[in-house]
Amino acid sequence: MKLFVKNLTHVDFSYFDAERGLLGESWQTDIVLTGKLNDESMICDFSIVKKQIKKWLDDNIDHMLAIPAEHSGSTLTPLENDRVSFHFDHSHVSSRAAAADKRVFQCDAPTQAICVLPMVKITPEAVAKWVESQILNLLPAELEAVSVHFSPEVITGAQYQYSHGLKKHAGNCQRIAHGHRSTIEIYADGARNAAMEHNWAKRWQDIYLGTQEDLQSETTENGVNYHCFSYTSQQGLFELKIASDQVYMLDCDTTVESLSAHIAEVLVAENPGTHIEAHGFEGIGKGAISEKKAVK
Secondary structure (H helix, E strand, O other): OEEEEEEEEEEEEEEEEOOOEEEEEEEEEEEEEEEOOOOOOOOOOHHHHHHHHHHHHHHHOOOOEEEEOOOOOEEEEEEOOOEEEEEEEHHHOOOOOOOOOOOEEEEEEEHHHEEEEOOOOOOHHHHHHHHHHHHHHHOOOOEEEEEEEEEEOOOOOOEEEEEEOOOOOOOHHHOOOEEEEEEEEEEEOOEEOHHHHHHHHHHOOOEEEEEHHHEEEEEEEOOEEEEEEEEEEOOEEEEEEEEHHHEEEEOOOOOHHHHHHHHHHHHHHHOOOOOEEEEEEOOOOOEEEEEEOOOO
């Protein structure tokens, strides 16, 4: 017998891709449980198992930076005070046909903020198999198998993947490199405007949204420009070095409320006299709405 749970939870995190760099992601999680019927004509206590799996995902991947530990470009180094340093050297990416890619990426963070995945490339299928191998022994003995399926939201319109960190947040949003895959809705004078939506998605494609007060320096190494961020929050010291062409700077915190307000303000400045209503999403099915209109 099998039990299934559709949309058990959403995991919002960032992962490192050897080609595209740091990517925010949001996956819907579906599960299938296989086992024999017990004396109650049930496979297991559904509510308990759902809570166990969701808690494991919350503790081990949600709002973390997932890294492809087996890629030749990856280096993971232990640091003092239960911290680790993830370094990626893009020169190890052999599929790039152009001149050698001189970019590097580095994130130093508390260990709890890094999800170390034993794989070369992070995909929903590969991560699902890893999760299955980790959680089966944690579940009731009567369960014979657990199947996990991760899938990005089906978005027919504009979408982008962004990463950020919210140092003032008391929860796991304070981690400097976590993120989301998001759609966007923009209304100009009350009408949905697909052109504005796609234009904004292009601006924030594969982007890191940085807060100005967290920026420590801008440097150039081997012809590559970098933004270097650092802050200390409740979970500890976070540091990030990322190529500048993957950064969009803001003068505010990168909460979804501030992001939707920023979108509305920029679009009104670009379209004087137009009433703009920006629906900024933070992952799947949640977000904030900001409205603004400026006089011509």
